[in-house]
Amino acid sequence: MDTILHSIWPIVRDGLPNTVLLTLGLLGLGLALGFPIAFAQVYGYRPLRWACKGYEQFFRGVPALVLILLLHSGLARSFHILLPTFASGLIALGLRSSAYQSQIFRGAIQAVHPGQMIAARSIGMSKWQAIRHIVLPQAFRLSIPPWTNEYSSVLKDTSLVSAIGVVEMMKKTMLLMPTVQYREGAKWILMLLIVAALVYLLLTYAGNMGLGLLERRVRLPGFEMTGKVER
Amino acid sequence: MTGESTNDIVLRAQDIHKTYGDLEVLRGVSCELARGETKVVIGPSGTGKSTLLRCINQLTIPDSGRVWLGDTEITCKDCDINAVRAQIGFVFQDFNLFTHLTALQNVRIGPMRVKKMDRPTATRLAVEELERVGLGDKAGAYPAELSGGQKQRVSIARALAMFPQLILFDEPTSALDPELIGEVLEVMISLAKEGMTMLCVTHEMGFARTVADEIIFMEGGIILEQGAPDRLFSNAREPRTREFLNKITELYGE
Numbered sequence: 163m164d165t166i167l168h169s170i171w172p173i174v175r176d177g178l179p180n181t182v183l184l185t186l187g188l189l190g191l192g193l194a195l196g197f198p199i200a201f202a203q204v205y206g207y208r209p210l211r212w213a214c215k216g217y218e219q220f221f222r223g224v225p226a227l228v229l230i231l232l233l234h235s236g237l238a239r240s241f242h243i244l245l246p247t248f249a250s251g252l253i254a255l256g257l258r259s260s261a262y263q264s265q266i267f268r269g270a271i272q273a274v275h276p277g278q279m280i281a282a283r284s285i286g287m288s289k290w291q292a293i294r295h296i297v298l299p300q301a302f303r304l305s306i307p308p309w310t311n312e313y314s315s316v317l318k319d320t321s322l323v324s325a326i327g328v329v330e331m332m333k334k335t336m337l338l339m340p341t342v343q344y345r346e347g348a349k350w351i352l353m354l355l356i357v358a359a360l361v362y363l364l365l366t367y368a369g370n371m372g373l374g375l376l377e378r379r380v381r382l383p384g385f386e387m388t389g390k391v392e393r
Numbered sequence: 394m395t396g397e398s399t400n401d402i403v404l405r406a407q408d409i410h411k412t413y414g415d416l417e418v419l420r421g422v423s424c425e426l427a428r429g430e431t432k433v434v435i436g437p438s439g440t441g442k443s444t445l446l447r448c449i450n451q452l453t454i455p456d457s458g459r460v461w462l463g464d465t466e467i468t469c470k471d472c473d474i475n476a477v478r479a480q481i482g483f484v485f486q487d488f489n490l491f492t493h494l495t496a497l498q499n500v501r502i503g504p505m506r507v508k509k510m511d512r513p514t515a516t517r518l519a520v521e522e523l524e525r526v527g528l529g530d531k532a533g534a535y536p537a538e539l540s541g542g543q544k545q546r547v548s549i550a551r552a553l554a555m556f557p558q559l560i561l562f563d564e565p566t567s568a569l570d571p572e573l574i575g576e577v578l579e580v581m582i583s584l585a586k587e588g589m590t591m592l593c594v595t596h597e598m599g600f601a602r603t604v605a606d607e608i609i610f611m612e613g614g615i616i617l618e619q620g621a622p623d624r625l626f627s628n629a630r631e632p633r634t635r636e637f638l639n640k641i642t643e644l645y646g647e
Binding site: 275277278280281282283284285286287288291295296299300303382383384385 | 450452475476477478479480481482483485487489490491492493502503506507535536537538548551552555
């Protein structure tokens with residue numbers, strides 16, 4: 163029992179920083195790439211739309227673990243390009259997230275009623291002004307709930323980089339297993355994993371709460387989407 | 394009717410054609426509005442009335458035909474269509490208010506973003522225009538918090554704030570509950586009386602008889618007949634015009 167209690171701190175101390183950095187980094191990378199891709203898919207010319215579609219299909223269609231190994235071990239073995247483990251994980255998961263995020267933003271942009279664009283053009287706005295001042299502010303609000311889901315999803319996916327040796331929470335937990343087994347017995351491994359699970363759960367919960375606050379902060383009449391019925 | 398000096402002509406559309414797929418919606422429509430005139434376009438659904446309005450401010454690009462705003466042709470390839478649209482108000486059947494903006498912001502955004510008016514001036518202007526349509530007290534309300542009639546009045550204020558040379562109304566009362574139609578028509582009537590140039594697709598014959606200088610009857614993509622309301626009601630040339638006028642008078646009242 164003691165060992166379990168004492169392993170909470172090492173998991174947090176040695177594992178949490180990389181988990182948080184990876185999550186934030188890959189979400190940032192995914193956002194920076196995903197938003198322009200969504201934009202190009204909606205407003206771009208046909209070849210650009212196809213290119214973006216291909217990109218998005220590839221990165222949504224390949225398992226995250228395969229992407230990570232492809233980028234790290236694959237490049238290293240075949241081309242002697244050895245990316246640092248953290249960078250490999252960040253890029254692989256970031257590109258994957260950009261594909262998912264592009265679909266979140268594409269859906270949000272396309273969910274804005276076409277009449278909004280027509281009305282904006284009718285008062286003399288250029289297409290870009292209409293996108294900037296009318297479509298995007300509405301799409302932004304529509305994209306928060308699905309984006310919250312993306313956060314929860316990628317936070318947990320960061321555990322996959324343990325496969326190439328990045329010491330984040332999952333890897334740290336695995337590194338602690340022998341000690342726990344030696345000191346407390348094999349059946350305590352379960353406890354150790356539950357502790358790790360709880361830390362992930364807490365992070366997911368905290369992040370969702372923060373994004374929920376943002377969602378409420380920018381909420382406007384007509385954008386509630388609660389589907390609430392009084393009775 | 395009105396004096397025919399070209400300077401008085403605000404809008405001239407000439408031989409507008411538009412085809413969607415196999416359907417020729419407009420088969421050569423021409424019309425003209427002098428400053429201060431109100432014309433009402435009527436006709437069965439699917440006749441191209443809305444398409445005509447959209448072809449005028451190029452929200453729909455006509456296949457052929459030309460449109461002039463004042464002396465300037467606006468159907469040429471290299472003219473600044475945004476600058477043109479800024480001078481032509483458009484009121485939609487389903488309002489199309491910007492849902493993420495308050496009534497005030499809806500009215501203010503055009504002057505601010507298109508005309509680069511500074512915020513305080515644009516705000517003052519927006520308040521004035523909202524008061525003009527009787528909604529001074531709804532400045533802070535979002536579209537979702539307004540009734541249909543109020544929404545349509547905000548959208549008229551949004552058009553007015555651009556100081557348009559004319560306003561196109563595309564069935565502005567067709568999406569409204571019967572008891573809300575009056576408040577919108579009232580605003581439109583007072584605009585017409587103040588000398589606004591207006592081209593309205595509407596079947597509100599009370600409105601047409603009160604303020605319209607001319608009724609244009611469209612069917613099958615052409616103008617079948619046009620003339621002063623009194624003449625059309627008492628003495629339409631075409632049997633189809635008489636038939637249609639009788640039908641909508643039955644439906645919508647005098």
